[in-house]
Amino acid sequence: SSSGSKIMIQQAVGGEVAQESSLPLPVKEIPGSYGIPFLSSIRDRLDFYYFQGQDDFFKTRIEQYGSTVFRVNMSPGPFMARDPRVIAVLDAKSFDVLFDVSKVEKRDLLCGTYMPSTSLTGGYRVCAYLDPSEPTHAKIKQLLFTLLASRKSYVIPSFLSFYSSLFQTMESQLSASPGAKSDFNKLNDVTAFDFLGDAFFGVSPSSTNLGTNGPSKANKWLFFQLCPLMTLGLPKILEELFFHTFPLPPFLAKSDYNALYAYFNSTAAPVLDTAEKLGLSREEACHNLLFATVFNSYGGIKALFPGILKWLALAGPKLHSQLAKEIRSVVQAEGGKVTLAAIEKMELTKSVVYEALRMDPPVKFQYGMAKHDLVIESHDAAYKVSKGEMIFGYQPLATKDTRVFENGDEFIGDRFVGEQGKKLLKHVLWSNGHETESPTVENKQCAGKDFVVLVGRLLVVEFFLRYDTFTAEVGTLLLGAQVTVTSLTKAG
Ligand code: HEM
Numbered sequence: 275s276s277s278g279s280k281i282m283i284q285q286a287v288g289g290e291v292a293q294e295s296s297l298p299l300p301v302k303e304i305p306g307s308y309g310i311p312f313l314s315s316i317r318d319r320l321d322f323y324y325f326q327g328q329d330d331f332f333k334t335r336i337e338q339y340g341s342t343v344f345r346v347n348m349s350p351g352p353f354m355a356r357d358p359r360v361i362a363v364l365d366a367k368s369f370d371v372l373f374d375v376s377k378v379e380k381r382d383l384l385c386g387t388y389m390p391s392t393s394l395t396g397g398y399r400v401c402a403y404l405d406p407s408e409p410t411h412a413k414i415k416q417l418l419f420t421l422l423a424s425r426k427s428y429v430i431p432s433f434l435s436f437y438s439s440l441f442q443t444m445e446s447q448l449s450a451s452p453g454a455k456s457d458f459n460k461l462n463d464v465t466a467f468d469f470l471g472d473a474f475f476g477v478s479p480s481s482t483n484l485g486t487n488g489p490s491k492a493n494k495w496l497f498f499q500l501c502p503l504m505t506l507g508l509p510k511i512l513e514e515l516f517f518h519t520f521p522l523p524p525f526l527a528k529s530d531y532n533a534l535y536a537y538f539n540s541t542a543a544p545v546l547d548t549a550e551k552l553g554l555s556r557e558e559a560c561h562n563l564l565f566a567t568v569f570n571s572y573g574g575i576k577a578l579f580p581g582i583l584k585w586l587a588l589a590g591p592k593l594h595s596q597l598a599k600e601i602r603s604v605v606q607a608e609g610g611k612v613t614l615a616a617i618e619k620m621e622l623t624k625s626v627v628y629e630a631l632r633m634d635p636p637v638k639f640q641y642g643m644a645k646h647d648l649v650i651e652s653h654d655a656a657y658k659v660s661k662g663e664m665i666f667g668y669q670p671l672a673t674k675d676t677r678v679f680e681n682g683d684e685f686i687g688d689r690f691v692g693e694q695g696k697k698l699l700k701h702v703l704w705s706n707g708h709e710t711e712s713p714t715v716e717n718k719q720c721a722g723k724d725f726v727v728l729v730g731r732l733l734v735v736e737f738f739l740r741y742d743t744f745t746a747e748v749g750t751l752l753l754g755a756q757v758t759v760t761s762l763t764k765a766g
Contacts, residue, residue: 302655306335306344308359315347315358319518322349323505328638332364332668342652343368348387348639348666350502350518355387360641360666361650361659366679366701368652369672371642371665373707373717378642378665380718381405386641387664390499393524394531396561401721402570412715413552414562419715421474421545421563422725429473429725430612433732436469436478441740441762448762458746458757459580463489466575470567477541484537491530492568498527499569503639504752538564571722577636577754578726579733584755585630585685586734587746593687594743596622598765601738612739617731625690627730628702628709632673633685635704636754640667653677673703742766 308314322331336342342365351358363369371377382389384402392399401418404411440461447456467489471479479488501517516522539546542563549559586594600622608616617623642665650657650665659665674682678701679689689695690702702709705726707719720726737744742763749756 299651299654299656301649302341302657304343304345304361304657304659305339305341306346306362308345308347312352315351318347318358319349319351320510320514323513323518324510328668329670332362332671335362336364336671341655342671343650343655343657350388353519354502354521357664358387360387360664361657363650363652363665363667364671365652366672366675366677368650368657369640369667369669369703371648371650372640372667373719375406375717377645377648379405379407379645380642381408383641383643383664385499385503386639386666388502388521391521391524394495394498394527395565396531396535396557398558398561400562400565402565406716406718410554410558413549413554414559415713415715415721417545417549417552417554417559417562418566418721419713420548422722425474428476429728430614430732432469432473433729434612434736436465436472437733437736438740440465441736444759445762448759455747456759458583458759459576459751462579463493463576466579467492467572470571470575471537471541474563474567474571475538475541475545479537482537482541484533488534488537489572491534492572494530495527495534496569496573498522498524500573500753506752534564534568535560538567566721570720571725574636574722574726575729577634578631578730580751580755580757581634581636582627582630582730582733583737583746583757583759584748585633586626586737587744587748587757589685589687591743593626594738594741596687597626597734598738598742601735602765605735605739612732612735614728617728617735620731620735621691622688623731623734625695626687626734627727628690628699629685629687631704631730632679632689632702633670634755635669635673637704637706638669638753640669640706641665669703673701675701738765740765 309317322328326334335344335346343361343363346360346362347358348360348362349358363371382399382403389403401411401414404414406412443461444456444458448454464486468478468480471477471488480486501522504517506513506517538560542560545563546556546559550556600620604616604619605612644659644661644663644665646661648659650659673679676682679698690699700708700710705713705720705723707713707717711719713719713721713723742765744759744763745761747758747760
């Protein structure tokens with residue numbers, strides 16, 4: 275309708291979703307159905323993984339129901355999940371309900387409708403599975419805030435040292451033979467793992483008893499928790515049977531976990547002292563440090579960094595030269611040093627990282643259980659939800675909502691530059707909250723939010739201090755992008 279498109283234009287320009295609520299929204303029944311128990315959820319799962327794929331799974335249903343809020347079964351379903359039924363929220367406005375902890379309970383639903391066995395986390399429900407109403411949540415989150423604050427001055431030097439070494443390796447791989455390529459994801463796994471240990475605890479894992487096996491042990495442990503959400507490209511029947519229907523037996527990852535635990539237990543002793551002062555046992559704190567470092571941080575960077583390079587590779591040489599110019603001139607003006615203050619001045623660099631986080635939020639699924647009867651508002655309608663119903667958000671559709679972001683499906687490097695650009699930041703949601711808000715012990719926003727944005731920017735800074743431009747092949751890998759670099763042009 276014409277009034278609909280008027281609202282749309284207003285919002286695309288102002289970035290204000292809430293304005294619209296001056297008009298009372300029609301209350302509608304939530305469309306969609308769960309179908310036949312068991313059978314329909316398997317059918318939905320096959321559509322989701324194989325026949326339609328994630329994006330189309332949701333987009334076709336938005337079309338079919340004429341609504342960005344609808345009922346559907348979410349993967350993995352039986353027998354992995356007790357109950358696959360969710361209410362999907364797929365626009366920038368309705369998605370917000372998932373951040374309001376007065377409305378939704380965030381207990382045991384980090385992975386969604388299933389929860390990996392606590393034997394994979396030392397028998398504890400770690401922080402990311404705790405609702406803020408549980409007293410331990412605040413203690414652990416506070417411990418992580420304290421840790422991150424205490425390591426602030428180490429992050430930049432540590433990052434530059436580990437990632438300059440990654441790029442040296444990449445250069446030698448590319449010059450080894452004509453047509454040689456370099457797998458960024460592989461190098462990034464090894465580098466990120468060591469960098470995080472060094473940045474958080476002052477000891478790089480590869481220099482301890484763990485040796486160079488840390489990343490492969492971490493990958494295996496992550497796979498045991500996340501395989502219900504992935505496709506590997508194996509024959510469907512094998513994937514369905516082994517990874518999507520029953521949990522992998524946790525004891526098979528036990529020795530890997532124990533080796534990782536030993537690293538944390540020995541290197542994080544001062545942090546464990548702090549934990550005791552906050553009223554946590556050393557053991558519970560140590561399992562949480564492992565989880566925050568290996569699952570949250572390493573798992574997150576595994577998805578984020580290839581995501582950033584992917585969008586840079588696709589954007590091409592014009593954006594590369596603009597970034598190189600900005601980064602080099604700011605660093606030069608700061609006396610040749612990469613500092614927090616310098617990075618803060620790099621408007622385009624900051625925008626590019628936000629835009630990569632908007633296009634490809636590294637964690638795509640968010641869940642919340644209705645704490646009481648409530649109303650969800652999309653741009654067009656209001657929907658009643660009953661207490662106990664599971665609300666699910668597929669974040670890439672919320673952050674590409676064209677009612678908020680003009681040409682929302684396109685990567686636009688300078689989208690967040692300038693006053694108008696800044697207004698859009700609140701619709702960047704990768705951290706499980708608005709980019710304009712901060713994590714607290716009362717909410718469920720990512721404890722590492724500032725750290726993540728910083729290291730994302732540092733990747734771009736280090737890259738364009740070294741190179742004028744590059745080319746890469748871009749594909750998909752498990753839960754993110756695969757980037758294989760084919761050429762690097764050194765800074766002229
Ligand atoms: C929570 C993303 C790095 C610690 C979350 C959530 C997301 C997220 C989406 C909310 C999950 C949910 O409840 O639905 C990411 C990404 C990262 C990253 C994409 C890297 C690229 C880190 C780092 C830390 C961290 C470096 C370091 C401390 C946490 C913790 C929670 C969390 C403790 C749970 C918060 C709570 O229970 O209140 N993260 N994260 N994350 N993240 Fe991060």
